[in-house]
Amino acid sequence: MTAVTTAIDNQAGEQTVIGHIDDFDVAAMKMVKVDGHRLCVVRTSDGVYALDQACPHEGYGLTTGELDGDLITCAWHNWKFRVSDGSCVLGEEDVRTYPVSVADDGTLAVEFSEPDPAVIRPKLMTSLRSGIERQYIGQVSRDIVRLLRADANPGELIWEAVAYGAPRAEFGWGHSIASLTDCLGMVVQYENDDRALPIVQAIAGVAETERGRPERPLADALPTLPPDARAEFRRQVEGESVEGAQSVLRAAIHDGADAAMLKPWFTDVVSDHLLGYGHGAIYAQKAFQLLERIGWDRADTVLPHLVPTIVYGTREDKLPYMKLFHRGVDQLDLRDLAERANEPDPNWVDDGRLLTALLGPDRTEAALATGAALAGGASLEDVLDVVTLAVSERMLRYDTDGELDFHDDFGWLDITHGMTYANAARWHVGDGPVTVDDVRLVLWTAFLANWTGRHEWHTAVGDRAEIEPRSNDLLEYGRSLQHEALLDGTTAFIVHAHAVKMSVAATEEAARLGTSAPLDATARFMAAPKLERFVAATVTRSIDFLSGKAHRD
Template identity: 30%
Template sequence: MSQTDSNFQPAVPLDDLRASGRELVRVDGRAIAVFHHEGEVRAVDNRCPHMGFPLTEGSVEDGILTCHWHHARFELSCGDTFDPWADDVQAYPVEVRDGTVYVDPDPPRDEPPAEHWASRLEDGLEQNLRLVLAKSAIGLDDAGVDPTEQVETGVRFGTQYRQGGWGPGLTILTAMANVLPDLDTNDRRRALYQGLVQVASDCADQPPRFEQESFSARDLSHERLKSWFRETVEVRDADGAERCLRTAVASGASEAELAEMLVAAGTDHRYLDTGHTMDFVNKACEALDLIGWEHAESVLPTLVDGLTGAERSEELSSWRQPIDLAAMADDTFDRLPDLVAAGEGEEWTEPDDFTDRLHSDDPEAVFDALEGAIQGGATVEQLASAVAFAAGKRVAQFATSNEFSDWNTVHHTFTYANAVHRLSRRTDATELYRGVFDAAVNVYLDRFLNTPPAPIPDRGDSEADTDALLDDLLATFDTEGAVNEAGRLTAHYLDAGGDPAALRERLGSGLVREDAGFHTFQALEAGFTQAGMREESEERRVLLVAVARYLSAHFPTRREREQTFTIADRLHRGEKIHEAD
């Protein structure tokens, strides 16, 4: 007997199969559906690849096998599906010998698993299929494919097939990619799935982007292109701005120079689109850090529509009445070169009371604190870090007596401040000081949401059971409104010497099982980022309390996406889902 013949195993007597038309057999532990149809013997995996329903319970007509649960149809001889949302079913070679049907339970694959799931990932994005995206995230990870490849696929798709450009979906995908090191293995899969689902949803029913071309000139200076870019954004000329930005990329502008162009245009007006515009700029740059800056030509131009179409906060009454904050900012920015010059050669150390000064009820005190810091040599990064902490503390002390929607107000300030801080590590452009002031003004405007402030939890028992505290923390996410308890458990876990990495893992686990919204994904990633950049343990404590309180305020959800992921995971692991399987 040849090596090929030796793979075949006896399955069912041919006469029995003719009589019944179908038989469920087990060969080498596999549940296989064997059919006698139109004089031929066919065999396929008994589990419908869509959601595991037993195909022996289906029907066969004209060479088509139909699953009765969701009516997925398969070409019986090869297993290929008529319905892309269902996947192809595994077909098995058969032979008839001496009145017995033999089945090869381990035929060679048409393509390696990594190639198969990469192709299915594309299908899931194109057709906005959650179950396919879940299966792909699991299958690619199981095949040992680097998560960055999934991120790259999602970024390439999202930047090409969303006319509006960079949006929440790509931001969520990038945020989840950033926190992957904080999660356990299965939650990393969930995080990628969550991000890919959001990209697919953002692009569903959207027309694709049609790109402008760069200028043919390649000898334009960085300063000239930067000036043109700011001018075209100023007058809301998206086409012209895109050509300027594409030319800078094509001319070989450095990452820092490209970031400088974007932050300069992004801070020529105040707090664009409640901070989302700058957060998108930051996330686009972080996405390029993940997938490679060789993709800048396709990624960065997707930011242009957001820059040119953004709402400008100096046009809002909150920035003009009862105090003209926009005018105060303009006055400071007119003097910014002199302030920076005065601080040259100086080294600034953040005063102990600096957060309290940024939380002042007097905007002049806030401006004075920032201006004095610049004159004292404070870099953009130092000030951005200080303001980001002040913004995070507003979240940690958000009073639950406010309207629920007000969580978004303090959240927007924090994620904007985080974006400015992150960008300050990418470029030292003087214009970015304006982003620091924008964030600080919003910290000031948010003061009423801390009236009275929720107290930062008192110190907990240093001998407390840290495992129990983590379990209790996750349990609070099952109870609506357990905001203060979530904050207390987080603080007391750290007070008891709990491992911050284990805390981040548990908070991340709480997030990725939920039908979380855009802001909740942002809140966790920004909080983790800021906490990870702090040397002071008390600052880390405050920021992680902020994360826990924000998550708790927005949980529990229906967890529909988690149900889909669980089905995909069980199918991938070969678990029995239906009794007849």
């Protein structure tokens, strides 16, 4: 391990006398305090030097280590530093040094002052990039705290992870983009140094998932936009051409297209299919929300690297298990339903049919009941409300013994997508008149809400868990869950990402519905036993596969 040199320059400050040169033996170290700050003072044959006493790794005192010429070795984890400039020769980061002067009479004085934020920020950003690349989360964490103390913008810190991770994501952005967006949104819930928690959690996900991967180049932008660029983008995505879709998209961005213009492009393509358990719609939502927070000038990185996720996403609507749902959809007139949804009945309330259908085992009826609700005066928002309530109920009554049924490809994370997908669909269809594409997207969310019950179709429905709300204030309740999601209660990044994403979506959905049900469901998910590593389950399912056993619906 070799650290990038990031020695910090100090502002000119007052000198503090720390003793006489005769008080310090050659080839020895001594700890001294200056204004409550511990320093390691070292005298070598070349001079006297002062460094931070705390090793930058975990704070162990350097004076307890060993000195060999110009090199200190920390006793705790063997990190090594040159005393002359503080550079780390084995470990992750440098130790800060302070100028020492020797008067004619042998008096020693150290210049101790805080560095100029404008001077240290660029150097700390270099160190942060190094930590992200090497997945040195300790270094990332310390640099984030230092940068926040140096008045760095949290969005700029998240951008470092975007700039590193987006070009390296093998199949386009995954869960890390959702976590980057949601964690950046959580920063306002913290103050001072504590703001580092959501930022480091976000960056750690990118560092883990993209470490060591080569950069994936983007296709060049088209020299000129086609006449109907939106339709051409859709055609390229449908044809599974990453390069073609990126070329059109980048040309639009370079031509000055803004978020309002490009959001419908992505709503188009995520409504064409039920993409990968709703991931296409969710990641598009998070990408645009991220750009709102870090600046649209970063769109040419964020959005083109999102394209492979959508192009390569599983088109679940083409898979056999959706045939029964399609039987219902084929009986619906989506154009008529879109027209009706544009003039909904403000007094519409589900009479129980839609909720019952979504919670039942009949996939065809789930589609028909959704269509009947829209035909009967429901808005798209009304339908999404019922979808959210259905998924909340599913999570509250999920039999957690199902997590240990390794033969069944189903678990907690599958159910959470029912809510996060509905939340993303709400974002996608929230602007402008209702279109056929909007209706189709909402139908996909109804399918997924219904499909999250497939474990119940083969086992007894579990007893509904009764959750004691943490607060009657839904926002406070939601924020407590978001905070819990950041506290390392999960061992795998994939589960952590779902906890973060779910806690944010549930907070928004609860506020919309005026009920704690989504938050209660999230609280149960976060507290319940669940698979984390998936190794044993994968082995079991591999044996089933090689033995000719098919997945059950």
